[in-house]
Structure formats: structure tokens, C-alpha cells
Amino acid sequence: MGFKFSFLCDLLSSLEANRIAKVTAADKDAPDIRSIGQWFSRHERHIHHPETDRLALLSCMFPEKRPDRVYWLQATSLARVIGRCLGLGSSRLSDMNRWRQPGGPDLGQCVENVMCQAENQICADREVSVEEIDQALDMIASRCRFSGPRVRRQQTAVDVESALAPLYRRMSSRDAKWLTRMILKSYSPVTIPEKYTLSRFHFLLPHLLQFQNTFEGALEMLSSEPMDKFPPRPDPKLSANLCSIALDYLRPRTGIKIGRPEYLKARSIRHCHQMAKGRRMSIERKYDGEYCQMHVDLTDKQSPIRIFSKSGKESTADRSAVIPVLKGSLRIGREGCRFTKYCILEGELLVWSDKLGGIADFHKLRKFLPRAGTLIGVEHDSPPQPYEHLMIVFFDILLLDDDICLRAPHRQRRLLLQEVVQKISGRADIAEQEILDFGRSDSQYRLEVSFAKAIAHRWEGYVLKASDEPYFPIYAAGVNNSFGRWIKLKKDYIPGLGDTVDLVLIGACYNAQDGTALTSLKHLRWTHFLVGCLLNKDAVLNCEARPHYRAVDVVNRHCMHWKLLELLNQVGEFHSSEPEGFEGFEVEYGQAGLPTATVILKKPFVVEMMGSGFEKPSGARYYTLRFPRILKIHTERSPEDAASFRELQLLAEDARSVPIDELSQEEEQWRKRLKVGNGLKGYIVQRSRSLSTESHSSTGSDSPGGSDTSMGDHKDGLQSMAMEMPAENSLSNANPEQILGGIEGTPAVFVDESRLSPRTSDMPYDSQVLAETQNSSNRRRFRHKDPSINDQNNGHISKESIQIPQGNTSAASFSGPQAVHQDDTRRNDESVNLPQTKNPSSLERPHQQINAPISPLTTIPVYMSGSPLEGDISSEPQDSSSLFLFLQALGCDKTKSLFKRSNPRAASQGALFGIALVNPGELPLGQLIHKIAKGLSRSLQDRKSTLPANGRIYFLDAVILRENIKPEGFEFCLRQTWRALGIKYYYACLRWKNNKSRDHGSAGPEPRPAQQGGNGQDVSDELSPSLFVSFDEDEILALGEYTSLDGPADPTTMSCTIA
Template identity: 30%
Template sequence: MLALFNWSTYNTTTTKPSPSPSVELPFYFLCRLFNDLEIAEQCTAKTIRYSKTEFAFTKWLDAVRKTSRERVRAVDILPLIFPEEDISRKYSLKEAALVPLLAYALGLTGTTRGRLLSEWRIPTATNGIPCDLAGNLGSVVEWVVRASDRGQVSGLTVREVNAALTELASHSGFSDLEGHGKGPQPSGRTKAQILTELYSQMSSLEAKWITRIILKNMSPLRLSVWVFLRIYHPMMPAVYHMHTDLKIACERIEEVIARGVDSRTEAGRADFAAEFLKPVVGVNVEIMPCEKGRSAEHVREVLGAGQCFAELKYDGERMQIHFDASQPFDRQITVFSKSKRNSTRDRAGTWRIIKSALGHDPSFIRSVFASFPSSSSSLGTFATNYHEEGPRPPVCDCILEAELLVYNEAEGRIEEFGSVRELQDAEGGSGERVKLGARHFLLVFFDILYLDGKSLMGRTYGERRQALEAVVRVVPNYSMLAERVEIDFRHENGVQRLCDHFSHVTATLREEGLVVKRTDSTYNPGRWKRDGRGACWVKMKRDYIKGLGDTADFVVVGARYRPPVPGDMLKVPPGTLNQFYIGCLENKEDVVRWDARPKFRILFTVQHGLSAKMLQALNVRLAGRTVRFEFEENPVLPYSHTYAVSALLEPRRPDVLLLEPFVVELLGSGFVRVSKYAQYYVLRFPRVTRVQEERKWKTEGVGFGELQEMAKRVVRVGDEGKSDAEEQEEFEVIGEQKGRISEKRKEVEERGEREKRRRLETKMIPKGAATQSTESSSLSTYGSIPLHAFASSANEVEPQPTGVHSPLPSSTPSPSFVVTPTSSPPLFSQSSLPSSPSSPPSPSLLFFPPTCIYHIIPSSHAAATRESMGRLGVQERNVVNTVDAVVEWVIGGDKEERVGVVVVDRRRETVWRKVRAYVEAKVAQSG
């Protein structure tokens, strides 16, 4: 094959083979381009790296174009350069599944080199793999194959490699080779046979890059698809924005080249836009990007002083719906997910909902109403009107954007994120099944891009919304339009109105956030990216705004090297520990009280938020202080662990476990249930905000039970009506197992509680500060605070766990202590609890940990106290614990009479002194 090459000046610095005009493009020639790009990636300066990358591809493309264009097309080379953009071919092969197949294909099964291949991740030189290659499977494959490589290149062409990859993709049910969203029929050969034929002919260089192509991870290359498309043809980025299937975009640009369209003239650009820059039903359109809104004022700065609408951002799964009534019944609907994947079959449960919303299935509403005789009367009235009116003027074809949610008829609410996948069965869910279910899909439509042969992408948002309202029929609980509120930034109260609405949506309605859109904005994602004019849509979420996200301290117990994936901006050397495993204590109460051996449940991973400098410091700190991960308990570790196998972890097991875990503060965007089988919640989209060096990993990280309680307060709004038995059953499901304590431990616990209460009574209540009431306590009685923890030894009751609120027993009266206020209380009075005669007591008993000191805060100083605690990073929680300073408002009523109790752990007294000094200075300053 070497005899067919012409040695040319494709690259002036090195001699590279150039394809002869008489042959097709060799795959080896493409691999040499990859090597040049990899060398360019080693430049640290971003501008130099980009210029060298562009230069290398331009020179390579000029050399390729010396051959006839019929033999070298964009559709042949671009899906290999950008395999992550090749949405039609999915291989379902990650490193864990690919390594044994490669060992078989290379004939290394059971050999020393086969063992080295299986240990490709280990960042040590003890096994013979160079440290700078470990962690990158493509580089390790090249190193292993080089031992038997004779320096010859294969005779494989780019077309032959593409054909083999297409055959390999036919074994994955996620591939969409025919464009119908239906999994292809596997070829007659197995994956191992296909790979054996492919790899047996390849050199070590070719084996490296074909491995990376199959993994859809070209790291360390960080190439911009838009730059390469522009180099290939100036108008190709615009085509790809409109048709985000790379194969189709390549075919369209080849048509532009064949027809000789000149985009340099005004007439040529007009012809080009009319012919090639319009959406096509059945081909995914790029979604409109959003700027992140850091505050209401920032939203106004981005969008300018104009009329906008704030749409409710529903926390579901995005769908781009293509409808064509002229197609056969089972081909009328095409659905694309946010990742551009054809998800039509997966979304079969929404087909009848879509058609009924478009007026093509009036019988669906009556069948649904018949399935729910107890449904609201509004649904029945709607069903009658819908049937009498008949379908609207038929929609020939359209492209709609919607959010897919799950509606619960029994509870009358939209369920939290993650319910869509739980409801969807293995076949994607049938329309009949969804119709008869008490939990069913709900579609929220928010935009329309195409209607009856005309593109609406050039129309304003206001015009598109009017068209959407005219097309979509709202079906209660099944289809609806996105709720929105007008925000006019031309008025002075525009920013304040947005603030108030955002607070209502996130705090009261528990929704994800808002998307603020200019009324005059068009749907043109390409222009926003191309000219940098700024966004016309701004997304507001709690975690985008400093101080509003879900933040808590978690314990890192394990780590691994995570190979870079497309989109990663942080470049780290191979073998660097850059993904960390978060564990939560399952026995935190026993660890805190009895110094028991910690037992962690490893729940999820985090890799975002750390800078290169922080990663380097962590790796230096962890050097020599880790052990290799094993499922069995390791006696060397100061803790035991349970590996929670879930979609968030499997098969990405940690490489190492830490001999000394550490605490990090994580910021998340709410909570998510990992699967329908594991009924527990974890932090969603976690990222590290800081490493808490001073925190103790045994006691100061969030426990598993605390994590579930935090999640329930955020996402589970329907739990208030559950009985104690239901709550106990749920706790058992998620692993809390409350109340299951051995009799021996219970006896020791009771004895310890009695002794602690005696010490508290002596130490915490000044003489004369409290008088005992002879009447039975009542939660409706004003002026009294039942303090179970301060009960005298003569009136002892069953001890309860500290740090837990428990309702007063209804059958057995308990002693109540009325704490009388003293005259002229000081700014911070310790261990005295003044009451307000016009304020109701807390609806629960307070159990304070014995290791804490208590301070009283007058309501006039509450704001300053909260502010100072926020500045010092002290967490405010609703449940008393033994770690942080906690504000517990125990007396309700008017703001002027509200009193707070600060519970401060003795170990945190230094922080409390800073809070107290800050508030005293604030009060003195205000006079």
C-alpha cells in the first residue's frame, strides 16, 4: 500500500504520506491528522493552540482535496473527527466493556500484554505501563500493539472503517441507522468478530485512534466542531444549526457544493437561506441556548430594557416533537431528546397525548375520563366540549417544543424530576397503559418552530406564542401551555417584580426556576453563537444565584481518575484523581454518641467545581494515603462502607478509598431519586464550592438520614399527610431502620439520658427562672413552652433521641415549665427562656443536645444575627444538631414579639463569639 502514496509537502515540518489521486482516502492518513492535532493541543496558550489546530486541518484538507470530491466527502471524514456528534451510530461500549473485546481481537487474552491492557487505568509504573499513558485507553492500546507492530500501515480506507463502525453500531439498541428511532437489526457477525477483523489489520497508530472513535472520546483533543465546519465550508455551521444530525448536514452541504451556490453574494445568500436554512420535519433543530441569570438585575442587563415574559421552567425531560400527518400512522410523530437522540420509541406513551393536543384524537379524552370516574368535573366538562367541537382545522405538519412530566391523579400534583424514567417501561410505555394509569405523562408546550410548511423561527417570541395557543388544545392534566408572567423592564418595578415571582416559583411552588424571554426575540441559536450579540433567553435557577442553592457538607471517601470527556475544559495529566466519591454515614448517631465505627454508604460522585490548582493540592495530600478499592471490608480503613450500585455509580467504581476521608461543601440543584428501585435521594448536579479543612469527617458531614430529610423538605410536598406507620415503613425502605435498637443499648441510652437531664437542670436553669405548672400541658396554651429536656427527675418520662422533634403524647400528660421573662433582658441572655403571652408555643417538644449552650435573641436583633451567621458560613437548620450554631424560633406571633433560641455546640463557641460581637456592634451602631 505504501507504493500508492505520493510523498508531498502536506506538512513542511515532517514528511507525511499524501493520498494518490488514484486511490481512496486511507484511514492512516486521517490518523496522521489526529497526531498533528494532538501535538497542537500541547500548546498552553489558547490562541496559539487554536491557530495551530486550524492550520493543521486546513493543510490536511487541501491535500485531501487534490483527489476527486466523489471519493472524499464530508460525511466520510467529519463523523470520524467528531464521533460524539455522530448521533446515528451508538456502540454501547465504554472502557469496561471494550477492554475484554480488544484483548480478544488482538489475540492477547490470557497473556501478559492482555493483563497490562486490563490494568490501563492504574497510574503506576509497577506494571510496566508508562505513567503518562495510564488512564487513557487509546494510548495504552497503542503502547500494547506497538510491541508487535512492524511499522506497516493497513490498507483500510476511510469508507471501509465507516462500514465496519456502522456494522458495530447495529448491535446497539440506541443506534438510529434508519432515522426512525427504532433500533437496527444486528448484523450476522458478533462485536468480537467485527473488532477482530478491524484491529488485526491496523498499525499501533490506527489502533489508538479507532479505539478513541469507538469510545466517542477523542481526548486529549479538544476540537471545536464549529471551527472545523467553517473550514470545510463557510456556510456549513449555519446548516448544522438547522439540521443537527451531522450526517444530514454533511449531505446538505455537499448538495450546496454540487449546485455551485455562491454565498459570497447577496443573491446567493438569499437563495441559500431559502433552500437550506429552514427546518425539516423529522430532522432535529438545535435548541435555543440560554444565558445563566445570576440575579434579577443581571437578567435585566442581559436582556435590556424591554418587554419580556418569565416562563415557568418545569423540571422534566425536554422533547422536540415533529408531527407530519401525511406519513403512515406509526411514522407521524418523531421525538428528539435534549441530547439530539431520536427518542420516538421511548416516548410512545406520549403519542396519543400529542395527537389529542393537536386535535387529531378526540376519542382519547373521553376514554381517559371514563377511566377516572372520580376525576374533577372540569375534566368531564372539557371532554364533552372537546367531543362536540370536533377537531380544529387539521395541522398538516409542525415542530413543537415541550417538557415531559408525570402527573399524579391521586395526589393532584406534578411529580418530581426522575419520575418520567420510572413510569416508562422497557418498551417505552404504550398509549393504552398510560391512559389507564393513575400516574401518567403530562406535556407542557412552550414553543413552535414550524407550522404547515412554513418556518416560524424568524418570527418573534410573541408571534410564536400566539401560533402555539392557536394550535395546541389544552387537555387538563395531560397537555398544557407553559405558564408565564409578563415582566416589563422598561418600568422601574420590573426587576422587583421578577424577584418576587422567582421567589414565589422556587420557594412556594417548589419549581426549578424561570426562563425569561424577550418578546421580540427570534428562534435563532446560530446567530447567538456566531456574532456574540448576547442571549435573548435567560435561565434563572436557585443554584445559579449565590446563596440560594442546596448546600451542605459531605464526606469524600473515595476517588478515581476519570478520563476527559467531550466538553471538559479542565485538562489534567493521566492518572490524576479528579472524580470523588461521596459517602453518607448510616450510623451517624452512634458515631457521635458512642464513638462507633463509621459505616458509610457511597452514593454519588462529584467532579465539577475544583480548579486545576485545587486538584493538584488534593492529589499531593492524598499521595500514599489511599488503598485500592475492594467490595469487601478492609481492616486498614477506619470505617466500613457499602457501595450503592446505581446508575450514578455503576460501572464507575472508585480506584481507591481514602485512609482519612475529608469534608467538602457541595452545591446542588435540588435532589433526585436515583432509580425506582432505590427509593432514596441524592444531590442533583453536585459541584464542590470549598474543601472544609477544619471539619471532622466522622461527625460533621451529612448523614444518610439527614440527606433524606433535606430532600423530602425540597421535593416531597405530599408527605405531610402520611401516617406514622407509613413514615416508619418509608424510613425502613431507605435504610434508616429507626426504632430498631437492641434492648441493651436502649437501657444504656436511657440511663445516660437521665444523667444528662440532671446535669442540664442544674447547669442550664437559673434559680427562680422557671416555675412548674401543675396543669397538664396544652399545645394550644399561650405563654408556655414545653421543654421535655428540662423535666425533673421526679417527673421523668420516656427519653427520646436528642436532636429530634416529637409531638406531645395525647394520652399521658407531661409536666410543663412556664419560663417567666425577666425585666430588661440583656442583649444575649444565656440559659433563660423568656416567653411572650401573645405568642403560641412551638408545636413540638424541643430536645436539646447536652453538649450545647443556649442563648436568647430578642427579635430586634434577629436580622443582624442571621446576617452574621451567613457571613461566617454557619448553617441555619430547622432541626437541632450537635455540630453547628442553629437558630430555632420557638415562639410565634408578631414579629415584634418573636424570640429566638440559638443552640451553640461548645466546640463552635468561638464562632458564636464572633456572631455575638458582630451583632453587638451592629446594635450599637444603629443606636
């Protein structure tokens, strides 16, 4: 008889019923685990009965695990087939087609609703079995050319209706629902916990699927000796011993794909460093190609080479073009071949361009890799060029004759791979690799430098593999959860580092399968949204022409937080229209694969989207974000503020091109951003890139397109920690005029002594000197070599280097380098050549002496946090008060008065500047920005605050104190001076723009409604300031507003140029 399909439907129905219980359960998986355990206990005898086809049962239980079976049936075509199988009339067909309506149930539920109106009478001996279903699905899949070769060989003349009609007519309505979902390869909203379910089927099955990544191969191994004698669920005390015995008999087989290790995602450099757990690891370049697993069996004369794709489907015929390259690199049939029978390797298929001398874009693969013999999505691609050809990059070897390489540590597999593979220029290579010992004190810094270089070269990322661990953790006993797992490090995994751009959502449609998975959302009308760009942005802005949008992509529930999806449905309901007759704007579809919008959003949503780089979609002529995700909705922006189609293409070109001439600067910029990512964790989100000319800063910027980070839009993140500021009354009596000190011509410096380092004499010698600097960029090699180590050259900034008069708050001046750096020769080589200027007071005209500009270093408050000072460690923290006084100094009248003389243009716009000196060895850059941003945000929201409505705080490396700087020097009024200093010392710029009016007359924008961020919480209110972080070095040019001091000093009449 076999195993009844109704038994499996009992399990699926119980899991579906658990959805309510899972909402209130402390452990969300506990109800499902309990249901699965009870089901296996009830049916274990039937499952392992000799008449039960276990392959059929597992195939029905996990339909998505059968990539070799492709039915070529989507919901539309399947609905027609089911209607004919059941002989439905027009009214019942109409009921079944409710899955097409927005907010309607999925097709499976519609089938149940229709069939329950007249339930089939089923005899006990005629119930459908999983074996019958498996046979019918095999017959249907054999008709499709996209199915695997084994399935295709079983091709029969039966049609789909003839195969399915006997099943649907002998099923209950409930079972028919699950059969429909099975054919569509998704039991949604039910998800069966795979690992636990497989282990309940047989305790060895999850491990066997690693060696033979098909149910058929794993079950064959279970049926072999001695594993056929093992009980499916032994005593837990015996399972480890039985597993160890089974290992001696487990070996890969050519012709059956081997599984892949699990991997972890690194969310920052620090997170990656923590997951490495001090191990020695191989850092391999992650290539942007198509994974393939190559099996060579020289004993098989008919088909000695087989190639498997990532999904597990055999694709040898589609990848036959690389077989000659594979034979040549392995020296098959020639002297030097390192194996006589078997070999299994892993690699990545790429396109190499002889013209570029490097790897071509990912979309070029479409021209060389057909699907079932047909090139798909190439209608708008250029034909293959003579200088383009396929290339294989090998990165692992799993089997070599009788040597099971899976057991060997990665370093041995890598050496063996180098022996087996012969490199062929532009055709075959081995993945680029570097070794990093995470037990070293400077390992995090080295990883940071290396990853910044990878990003600058536009690599996809890194894959980290432990050098001393086998391919699968099953080969080692008593290991932790991270053992044997690879670590993937990509920039878009790190909050704030992905490619972002503002785009618009112009239309929407509903997918019943996705809608069923979101039953917790009430009144869900749309699940998919069309992403569009303006084609005629200039005409719309200048001539008020009718907007013309091009739909370039589509996003669904997997591309956004569920609260954003809910918000889009709630708000969009009031701004939607039927496409027919809508004349507000024109929409064209950029590619054939996009779904048709059932509604047009009359008021398009402006959304900030992030992706993993840019790609050219299948069948398209343009580039768009790869793996797009919506971060937030900008309710205050108009569609014209988003990137136009042309701007999107320019952004894509910029993101894809390697800046050869400015590579070192690019690497340094990414290093800075990686530091911020480490400090701010999940609270940092990169600003959308746009080519719009609108400035986000009240003082203007000479660097449009800079990559900024919006903090004001993440109020919940900035205020998640308690503010470490003193109580307002504790410092309320502080006199802002006293805060600046009484020494005119020197900067006000507020030193935070709460984070102090031990004395130099107390530190081990090896923690003061970094022996190697090969990974440092030439431009910044003299900088802090390791953020976690203070070396003898820059780690100890003594009190003598900052002249602090008596009192809690004081002015301080920059001193020469001798207090910090004792190597005068090296210091002279590394010093910045500052431009020489005349003292404006010596100019001939008398009015220049009256209004002569003064150095901004004598007017701008300076904050230093985490600076190591000589002497005993202070027992009383000064952190909070120092920051409080620094912020008060920014808003006091004397600062504003002096600032008008050093930076008249910025002062005329109601802005003020501050400087924060960074010592990463004591306090990471990200944490310092976070701390100041929190204090600034709180101060700006205080109605009594005297802070200006807009301004900037520049973060500079504290080693600038080593320069022989005279703060009163007039060269600091010049842009070129700050350009030279910025190259060496600039880290970031924190800009703010308050949304409430100030006393100085610079009225803020009108209060706007609260927005919702990606986590669904309110992220702004009417008094919330907007804070941005920019990493563009040109930001620092605003400190020097003059290009020459030879003209009159009055900013209203001067003939020289002011920045």
C-alpha cells in the same frame, strides 16, 4: 479510495501536541485554530472530492454527534476485543491493561504503546479510509437495541471482532490509538473546536445543522440547489449575501430533528437583567421533565408521528404512550385541527398525579418511559399508580404546514401555539408564562419577586425568551451575540443559592479516560470519589460503635475545581487503604450503578456539596443531591459532623416540599437571599444545611437548620477590594466613650452620608410612586417597592427622623413616623402592634429598680448607610469614618457595660450586638453586608482591636423609622416584640466568631491549618475570623432575652424565661 483515516489522525495528533503551546499562549484556542486552518487548507481538495463520503468523515471527526449509533462497548469489553484482533500474548495483554491502574494512561494510549513494539507494515494502497471505518461502526451499532431505528434496520450477522480486526491490522499504532478513542466516543484529551471546524468544512454547515440536526440531513441540504453551487469557503464579503440567499431555501423537514438555540446562564438577578438589554421577554417556567420534539406528518400513513429526544435520537417507540394525548390535544382527524399536513412542536414530558393535583417528581418518569423497550432503574420504585399518567407541556411551535414558524417572533409563535393546542386537564397543557418589559425601571424588582415565588413553589427555574426575536438569530442580520439566545435562570446558577449539605468522601477509584484529560495534574491516582453517609450516627457518637457508611453517589472531575481534585489526591494518598481487610468502617453501596472503590479513605474527607435540588437516583431507594458539585473541603470537621443518611433524607424532603402554610414567608426569604446574591456576586457561598445540634453561634440560636452564608471561608473574596477604611492613625485618637455620645437611653447611630439621593422636588414624579403592587407579597407590600426607586412613602428618610446632636459622632433616637410618612391613615393600618409592658421601675420590690433591664435600643450601636437625607449633598464622603466609628463603638467599654443590662445572657458569653439600617434604594443589601463584613473582618484581625470574639449585626429595613418607636420602651426587652418587628423589617444577620483569643476571657478555638477553597487559594489562616450570614427571622429573637418582665430583673435569679 476515499479519505484516508491517517489524514484525520494527523489533525488529532497536532491538536494533542498543542497542549503545551496552549499553556503559554495568550489565546488558549489560537494554536488549535491555527492547526485546523492549516489542515483544511492542505486537504480541502480531498474533503470535497466526489469519492469522499463527507458523512463518514464528519461522523469520524465528531463521533459524539452520532447518538443514533450505540456500540455497547466500554473500555473493558473493547480491550478484550482488541487483544483478540491483534493476537496479543499474555505479556503484551498485561501491558495493554495498564489503563486499569491508578494514574495509568487511557486505553487508546495503551493500544499505541503495545502496537509500536511491532508496527504493522502497511502498503500505500491498503490504508484504512474513513468510509471503511464508518461502515464497520454502522455494522457494530446495528447489533445494539439502543441504536436508532435507521441504524437498526441495517442489522447484519457480523460480530464485533470480525468488523474491527481488518481495521486494526492495517493501521499504525498512532492511528489505532485514535480509532480506539473514537469507538469510546471521546478523543480526550483532545477537543475539536466544533463551530470553527464545521465552518471550515463549509461556511453554511453550522447554520444548516440548526435546521437539520443530523449530519445526514445537513449534507442533503448542502447538495440541493442552489447551495450545491456555493463554494465551501467563499470570500468573507460574499458569505453574508450567500447566506441570505440560502435562507430562502432552508426549511425544516419532518422526521429530522431541528436544533435548539444557544442559551446563556444568568448568575444573578442583576446579571439576568443586564443580559436582557431592555428587551421585552417571555418568562417561561422551566419544567423538570424530559424534552421532546414532536413531528407530525399526516401524509405519511405508516408513521405519521415521530418523537425525538434531546440528544436527537428518535424515541417514538419508547414514548408511544403519549401519542394518544398528542392526537387529542392537536385534534388530529377531528374538526378544529389547525393543519392539514405538517406540524413540529416542542414540549416537556412529565408525570401528572391526580392525587396530588400537580406534577409528580422527576424520577416518576422512569416508570413510564422505557429505553429500547426496557424500563431501567425502576427495581426499587413503586409501580405506576392509577392516578399517575404522562402529560405533555408544550412550549413552542416550529412548523405548521408550509408556514415556517422558526422565522416568526416568539410572541407570534406563542399565540399560534395556543390556537393549535387544545388543553386537556392533567394530560396536555401550555407552559406557564409571564411577560416582562426590561425597559421598565422596575423590571429587575419584578423579576426578583417573580423568581422568589418560583423558588418557593419549588420550580426548577425560568427560561427567558425575547418576545420579538425569531427562533434562530440567522433570520436577523447585524445582531449582537445575545440576540436569539435564551437565558436560563436557576437558583443553583446563582452563587450561594443552591442546595448544599456536608457529606463525606469514603472511597475512590480511577478512570483512565478522565485521567488522560487531566495530564496537567501530576501523580493523579483517583478521578472518582464515592459520597457516603453514616447509617448509625447516633451509635457512633453515643456508643463509639463501628461506623457504617452507605455510598449514595459518586463525583468526578466535572464536579469540582481541578485544584480540589489535586488536593484530594495529595492528602488522600496518606489516608488510603485497600478495601480487602480494612476494618475501620463498613461500606455498603446504595445503588448498582456506582463504581467499585479501589481504595478506602481511612480518614474520610468532609466536603461541602451543592446541587440543583434533590433526586432519587436510578435503581435507588433514597434521595441525594442532583448534579452534585464540591464547593470546599472542611479539614477541621470530623465525619460525624456531616449529614447522616437519615438527615440527608429529611433535608431532601424539606427541599422538595412546598410550604403551603408559609408560602409568603418563604417567598420573602428568597427575595432577601436574591438581594444578597446580587450584591456579593461570586463571593457568597451558602452554608451547608445540616440537622446537627451543634450551634455555630456563641450566643446560641433558636433556629437550627437556618440557611447561612459562610464569608470567613472566602477570605480572598472579602479582601479582593481595597478596604475603604481610613488610615489607622487618622482616627486613632477617637475616644470610644465619646463615640457613644453623652445621652443615655438613646441608641448610637452612625450615619453614612456618602450616598445621598437628590431632593424630592428634583425627582420626576414617576420615579417616586410605583403604580402597581400586584407582585409584592402581602406581608411586605408597604416595603420598598423597587430597590432602585425611592417612592414618596419610604424612599426619603429625613434628618428630622434621626435626632443627631452636634459633632461628628453622636447618639440618635428613633422618632415618630411623621418625618418620613405623611399618610397617617395608611401608617396606622400598617403599624406593628407591639406588646404593652409595665415599667420595671414601678415594680414593688426595691431590688428590681436597681437591676431593672433596659431597652436594647438604648445600648446597641446603630449604623445607617446610604440613607437619603434632605438638603444639599455632602461634598465630603463620610462612609469610611462612619463605619470605622460604628465598629469602634461595638468594642468600647461603655457599650459592653450597657449591653449587660439589656442582654445579660449574650453579654455573659462575651458577645455584642449591632444594628444596620438598610435602604435598598441607595445601597443594595448585598453590597451593604459585603462592606460591613470587610470592615469587620479587618478589625477582627487587628491585634489591637477591642471587638468581642463573637457577636451579631442585624440588618433591618430603614422604614422601621416610620414606626412610632420609643427606643427606651421596655417592650424591646421581649422576644415577642422582636418577632413582630422581624416579620416586617428583618433582612439578615451577620454573625462573627473570631479565631483568636480576646482580652475578655473568651478564648477562641485553636489555630487550624489553612484550608483551600474552590478556587484553590488559601481561604483561612490562624487569625482569620469566621463570618456567617443568616436569613432566618428567628435570629432577631436574641435581641429580646425576656418572655416576661413580671419576675425579678436579676438574670441570675429571675424566674421568668430568658431566650
